[in-house]
Amino acid sequence: MTTHVISLVSIGAHPTSGRPRRAEQDARAVELGLQLAGDNLQVLHAGDIAEPTLRAYLGMGLAQLHVLEQPAGADALPVLGDYLQDAGAQVVLTGSQAETGEGSGMLPFLLAEHLGWPLIVGLAQVESIDSGVAHVLQALPRGQRRRLKVRLPFVATVDNAGPKPRQSAYGPAQRGVLQEHDVQVVDDELFTGAVLQPAKPRPKRLKVIKAKSGADRMKAATAKASGGGGQVLKGLGPEAGAEAILKLLIEEGVVR
Amino acid sequence: MLNTLLPILLFAALGLAVLGALRRVNMWRRGRAAKVDLLGGLLAMPKRYMVDLHHVVARDKYIANTHVATALGFVLSALLAILVHGFGLHNRILGYALLLASVLMFVGATFVYLRRRNPPARLSKGPWMRLPKSLMAFSVSFFLVTLPVAGILPADFGGWLLAALLGVGVLWGVSEMFFGMTWGGPMKHAFAGALHLAWHRRAERFGGGRSTGLKPLDLSDKSAPLGVEKPKDFTWNQLLGFDACVQCGKCEAACPAFAAGQPLNPKKLIQDMVVGLAGGTDAKFAGSPYPGKAIGEHSGNPHQPIVNGLVDAETLWSCTTCRACVEECPMMIEHVDAIVDMRRHLTLEKGATPNKGAEVLENLIATDNPGGFAPGGRMNWAADLNLPLLGDKKTTDVLFWVGDGAFDMRNQRTLRAFVKVLKAAKVDFAVLGLEERDSGDVARRLGDEATFQLLAARNIQTLAKYSFQRIVTCDPHSFHVLKNEYGAFDGHYRVQHHSTYMAELIDAGALNLGQHKGNSVTYHDPCYLGRYNGEYEAPRQVLRALGIEVKEMQRSGFRSRCCGGGGGAPITDIPGKQRIPDMRMEDIRETGAELVAVGCPQCTAMLEGVVEPRPLIKDIAELVADALLEEPAPAKTPNLREPAEVH
Ligand code: SF4
Ligand code: SF4
Numbered sequence: 001m002t003t004h005v006i007s008l009v010s011i012g013a014h015p016t017s018g019r020p021r022r023a024e025q026d027a028r029a030v031e032l033g034l035q036l037a038g039d040n041l042q043v044l045h046a047g048d049i050a051e052p053t054l055r056a057y058l059g060m061g062l063a064q065l066h067v068l069e070q071p072a073g074a075d076a077l078p079v080l081g082d083y084l085q086d087a088g089a090q091v092v093l094t095g096s097q098a099e100t101g102e103g104s105g106m107l108p109f110l111l112a113e114h115l116g117w118p119l120i121v122g123l124a125q126v127e128s129i130d131s132g133v134a135h136v137l138q139a140l141p142r143g144q145r146r147r148l149k150v151r152l153p154f155v156a157t158v159d160n161a162g163p164k165p166r167q168s169a170y171g172p173a174q175r176g177v178l179q180e181h182d183v184q185v186v187d188d189e190l191f192t193g194a195v196l197q198p199a200k201p202r203p204k205r206l207k208v209i210k211a212k213s214g215a216d217r218m219k220a221a222t223a224k225a226s227g228g229g230g231q232v233l234k235g236l237g238p239e240a241g242a243e244a245i246l247k248l249l250i251e252e253g254v255v256r
Numbered sequence: 257m258l259n260t261l262l263p264i265l266l267f268a269a270l271g272l273a274v275l276g277a278l279r280r281v282n283m284w285r286r287g288r289a290a291k292v293d294l295l296g297g298l299l300a301m302p303k304r305y306m307v308d309l310h311h312v313v314a315r316d317k318y319i320a321n322t323h324v325a326t327a328l329g330f331v332l333s334a335l336l337a338i339l340v341h342g343f344g345l346h347n348r349i350l351g352y353a354l355l356l357a358s359v360l361m362f363v364g365a366t367f368v369y370l371r372r373r374n375p376p377a378r379l380s381k382g383p384w385m386r387l388p389k390s391l392m393a394f395s396v397s398f399f400l401v402t403l404p405v406a407g408i409l410p411a412d413f414g415g416w417l418l419a420a421l422l423g424v425g426v427l428w429g430v431s432e433m434f435f436g437m438t439w440g441g442p443m444k445h446a447f448a449g450a451l452h453l454a455w456h457r458r459a460e461r462f463g464g465g466r467s468t469g470l471k472p473l474d475l476s477d478k479s480a481p482l483g484v485e486k487p488k489d490f491t492w493n494q495l496l497g498f499d500a501c502v503q504c505g506k507c508e509a510a511c512p513a514f515a516a517g518q519p520l521n522p523k524k525l526i527q528d529m530v531v532g533l534a535g536g537t538d539a540k541f542a543g544s545p546y547p548g549k550a551i552g553e554h555s556g557n558p559h560q561p562i563v564n565g566l567v568d569a570e571t572l573w574s575c576t577t578c579r580a581c582v583e584e585c586p587m588m589i590e591h592v593d594a595i596v597d598m599r600r601h602l603t604l605e606k607g608a609t610p611n612k613g614a615e616v617l618e619n620l621i622a623t624d625n626p627g628g629f630a631p632g633g634r635m636n637w638a639a640d641l642n643l644p645l646l647g648d649k650k651t652t653d654v655l656f657w658v659g660d661g662a663f664d665m666r667n668q669r670t671l672r673a674f675v676k677v678l679k680a681a682k683v684d685f686a687v688l689g690l691e692e693r694d695s696g697d698v699a700r701r702l703g704d705e706a707t708f709q710l711l712a713a714r715n716i717q718t719l720a721k722y723s724f725q726r727i728v729t730c731d732p733h734s735f736h737v738l739k740n741e742y743g744a745f746d747g748h749y750r751v752q753h754h755s756t757y758m759a760e761l762i763d764a765g766a767l768n769l770g771q772h773k774g775n776s777v778t779y780h781d782p783c784y785l786g787r788y789n790g791e792y793e794a795p796r797q798v799l800r801a802l803g804i805e806v807k808e809m810q811r812s813g814f815r816s817r818c819c820g821g822g823g824g825a826p827i828t829d830i831p832g833k834q835r836i837p838d839m840r841m842e843d844i845r846e847t848g849a850e851l852v853a854v855g856c857p858q859c860t861a862m863l864e865g866v867v868e869p870r871p872l873i874k875d876i877a878e879l880v881a882d883a884l885l886e887e888p889a890p891a892k893t894p895n896l897r898e899p900a901e902v903h
Contacts, residue, residue, distance in 0.1 A: 014623060016628060016629060017624075059607065061607070167614035169607030171482045
């Protein structure tokens with residue numbers, strides 16, 4: 001029996017022009033889904049069915065794309081959750097963070113919580129799925145991979161470590177069908193009630209360069225960040241552990 | 257005895273030829289419909305053959321004369337032989353005429369034979385090596401059997417043995433010339449070639465015309481295939497055109513991709529299309545293979561996908577669309593149309609544009625430029641130039657089409673130089689500024705007709721808002737697309753390349769020019785200006801006006817070798833043994849010139865990518881701007897100071 005895989009997609013924005021496009025990470029989620037399930041992959045979007053950019057996903061060779069009709073500003077979480085539960089999904093793939101809208105990156109977490117399923121962050125590759133258990137590789141910083149064993153069903157986010165999405169072609173994009181589903185619209189109060197403002201670039205941590213030679217600089221750029229001053233707490237009770245953490249936070253000035 | 261044998265042989269061969277012709281016509285008819293003037297084409301065919309085709313063949317005097325003698329000799333001999341020996345009209349005058357015709361044909365055949373003694377690599381061998389002998393067999397046999405008709409020899413001369421020999425000779429001759437003509441022998445080129453000329457897909461090319469713009473796909477017709485997947489997706493007259501190939505290899509000798517060792521040979525490609533339309537394998541192909549690909553491993557038929565059966569995708573993506581093959585082809589076959597048709601299928605249906613292709617196309621859709629730069633930065637290169645915007649002026653004389661070179665730091669120097677020239681000539685000009693988009697050239701050559709049409713429609717919509725006399729651009733690719741390819745979407749403009757426009761300005765005395773100083777100069781003809789649009793003279797005229805005597809390269813003018821930058825080739829980047837720009841730089845070095853004048857941002861980029869030391873590369877606009885003389889400043893009254901007296 002093939003695994004029932006659903007990839008969630010959103011509308012992206014081109015980084016320089018801001019124009020709508022298929023979202024980079026979501027496209028990777030579709031690519032991973034296609035590699036896993038082939039033609040049985042189901043792709044799901046919650047939003048406006050009239051958005052032409054949705055066809056960019058169909059252009060990857062999908063026969064159809066399911067759209068849970070929602071106006072902008074509606075909460076995608078409950079409708080997606082209900083749909084996935086009813087559809088009997090076993091693997092749900094999604095980009096890590098949307099390129100438009102709130103873009104908080106919280107959706108996969110809330111969705112996993114809502115469904116009560118495990119969540120894998122940064123899924124890079126699915127090695128095997130066997131009798132309800134998947135062996136997967138999770139992407140860690142600097143190209144490292146961690147092998148995980150997860151039971152189905154689960155939710156996984158795909159970031160830039162996922163497979164490069166295939167080209168979207170015009171022919172299939174035009175022929176693919178956008179399948180409409182009527183759902184109850186739930187307002188996202190957190191979003192509609194909020195004011196959007198352009199993000200300020202996050203300040204960079206100052207780097208003191210001590211290197212004297214090129215080789216040193218190379219090492220500093222590639223070496224793992226080493227905390228140095230940390231300490232490993234082992235065999236401690238929860239109380240003692242919490243106390244140690246709190247002490248550190250006060251020292252660092254995070255908690256006052 | 258010959259008197260009974262000859263009519264049988266002749267009519268049997270003719271009958272089989274008619275059968276073969278019907279079979280061949282049915283093969284062509286598997287293709288899609290095409291709009292062709294059937295009768296008009298047939299009527300125009302003799303003139304197209306004798307004027308237009310001969311014009312191309314005449315570039316090689318040897319083969320032109322050979323072909324005239326052989327073809328004329330053969331056509332006359334064949335007609336007369338049918339009358340004399342087929343219908344038994346044993347008339348002396350006809351006999352003499354036939355003798356003359358066969359002598360003419362024999363002389364031609366001898367020269368074909370001589371050319372074939374040591375054939376250059378571009379010529380196909382195999383059955384083609386047999387052809388001169390067949391021609392001789394035909395002409396000699398008919399000469400001899402006609403001698404009695406002319407009354408030169410008695411009817412029963414030579415006895416049985418000679419009669420038998422002549423019978424064999426005639427059999428050989430008519431098999432090759434009549435039967436072989438329609439059953440796929442080398443003489444097929446005459447039969448298919450004549451009809452190809454009659455029903456050519458670009459009839460505008462005859463009579464000295466030019467037709468180089470790609471033909472649009474009708475995207476609103478949902479039943480039409482998006483490009484060519486299988487041989488039967490070509491139009492029927494394209495299939496017919498492939499069949500006309502004489503395997504002369506002129507295209508192969510001109511192809512920059514073939515010379516660079518990339519897996520493309522235009523001659524083999526056309527022959528593979530013939531295999532595709534008839535069904536079979538390429539094992540019988542007797543010419544040069546695609547570099548790096550063995551012969552005999554590919555096969556196809558009209559109903560089977562071409563790519564990865566008959567032809568590998570890399571072959572199609574190696575082409576720079578330089579049109580050198582089309583320019584050289586004596587049969588006026590359209591290689592580039594076929595290649596782009598097949599690319600269209602790969603891009604529009606398969607999403608299989610190699611290497612950076614997908615990214616470039618996505619950028620074009622999302623940012624209107626292939627590099628994915630923020631569209632708002634399109635005018636940054638001119639931030640300090642105070643250029644008039646057409647959006648403000650609404651009407652202007654010259655619309656300066658900037659092109660995507662606006663995002664490239666090297667090309668910005670060219671653009672700024674051209675602006676300096678425009679200002680010096682006090683031209684009334686304006687730019688579109690942020691309203692300009694990529695012309696769609698690259699998208700179209702990469703096979704993405706949908707994105708091309710999207711960009712074209714938006715540009716045409718923008719241009720329709722304003723009034724201008726002409727568009728002038730420094731980019732031959734934009735020039736070609738605006739001039740020749742927007743017309744199909746109701747965008748008709750007067751478009752000029754900046755070299756043409758500068759030549760006009762110089763003629764009108766609008767520029768105060770000094771002389772070019774220093775180094776010797778050669779000029780590189782861009783494909784999209786030269787072969788695509790026939791502009792060879794204006795750039796040279798501008799250079800002459802600067803006092804430059806161009807040291808011409810061996811391959812210049814219509815024989816110019818591509819820089820390697822067209823057709824999206826740098827994007828699809830198919831590896832070969834060497835790089836095309838390196839080969840072109842060798843051509844440039846051979847002239848001993850220290851500077852090469854160019855007229856295209858792509859050429860500039862490709863040639864500047866060649867490692868130093870190498871000749872300098874300058875756009876014509878830069879050379880003109882450098883030679884501009886400052887107008888004598890309006891004489892100011894010198895502020896004379898009273899000499900102070902010193903004691
Ligand atoms: S257009 Fe140029 S590169 Fe393409 S096949 Fe013809 S000669 Fe070769
Ligand atoms: S395609 Fe044209 S140039 Fe090339 S071999 Fe055939 S006839 Fe000659």
